[in-house]
Amino acid sequence: xxxxxxxxxxxxxxxxxxxxxxxxxxxxxxxxxxxxxxxxxxxxxxxxxxxxxxxxxxxxxxxxxxxxxxxxxxxxxxxxxxxxxxxxxxxxxxxxxxxxxxxxxxxxxxxx
Amino acid sequence: xxxxxxxxxxxxxxxxxxxxxxxxxxxxxxxxxxxxxxxxxxxxxxxxxxxxxxxxxxxxxxxxxxxxxxxxxxxxxxxxxxxxxxxxxxxxxxxxxxxxxxxxxxxxxxxxxx
Numbered sequence: 001x002x003x004x005x006x007x008x009x010x011x012x013x014x015x016x017x018x019x020x021x022x023x024x025x026x027x028x029x030x031x032x033x034x035x036x037x038x039x040x041x042x043x044x045x046x047x048x049x050x051x052x053x054x055x056x057x058x059x060x061x062x063x064x065x066x067x068x069x070x071x072x073x074x075x076x077x078x079x080x081x082x083x084x085x086x087x088x089x090x091x092x093x094x095x096x097x098x099x100x101x102x103x104x105x106x107x108x109x110x111x112x
Numbered sequence: 113x114x115x116x117x118x119x120x121x122x123x124x125x126x127x128x129x130x131x132x133x134x135x136x137x138x139x140x141x142x143x144x145x146x147x148x149x150x151x152x153x154x155x156x157x158x159x160x161x162x163x164x165x166x167x168x169x170x171x172x173x174x175x176x177x178x179x180x181x182x183x184x185x186x187x188x189x190x191x192x193x194x195x196x197x198x199x200x201x202x203x204x205x206x207x208x209x210x211x212x213x214x215x216x217x218x219x220x221x222x223x224x225x226x
């Protein structure tokens with residue numbers, strides 16, 4: 001699976017949009033971009049994933065650049081409960097890789 | 113209904129003891145995992161089971177022995193516990209053939225070896 005690079009930490013004011021960047025310049029054509037988050041002391045939680053197109057669900061939006069070498073997770077109206085470590089992961093799906101490899105992630109602090 | 117449930121949530125034990133952590137998923141997934149998160153908060157995969165068959169066994173000491181009696185259960189038995197085994201252990205599951213929707217994690221078991 002391709003490697004990802006994320007800033008170690010970010011701050012965001014409550015109610016504002018949080019934009020979390022991720023670099024995956026070595027991504028290959030059949031690799032998806034996944035985002036998970038881990039709120040303190042809880043298990044990681046799936047947020048969203050995408051291959052080429054931008055995606056949106058009830059939690060967040062995922063913007064993937066046209067060359068697919070980077071992406072941005074957007075939390076449109078951050079709340080204090082969004083304070084967590086956010087992980088960007090790139091992996092092949094359904095090819096028997098049978099694992100999800102976590103990096104260090106970005107620690108997002110939402111400030112009142 | 114909890115999708116992936118682990119028991120116990122907390123486990124404090126002495127060095128040298130043997131302990132087990134249980135995991136059950138009710139999502140109908142075909143693959144289950146154990147992850148370890150140490151004090152530096154780094155999440156690392158330990159084992160992966162697909163349809164009760166061991167697929168991934170990372171460089172984990174053989175004191176750790178996973179057991180999958182059926183697709184819905186993956187237990188972790190640890191022999192001769194050491195101080196360095198203190199960590200949070202997370203169980204997860206996925207439908208690997210259609211893993212598009214990602215993994216579901218349990219809430220973790222905090223193991224403290226004293």
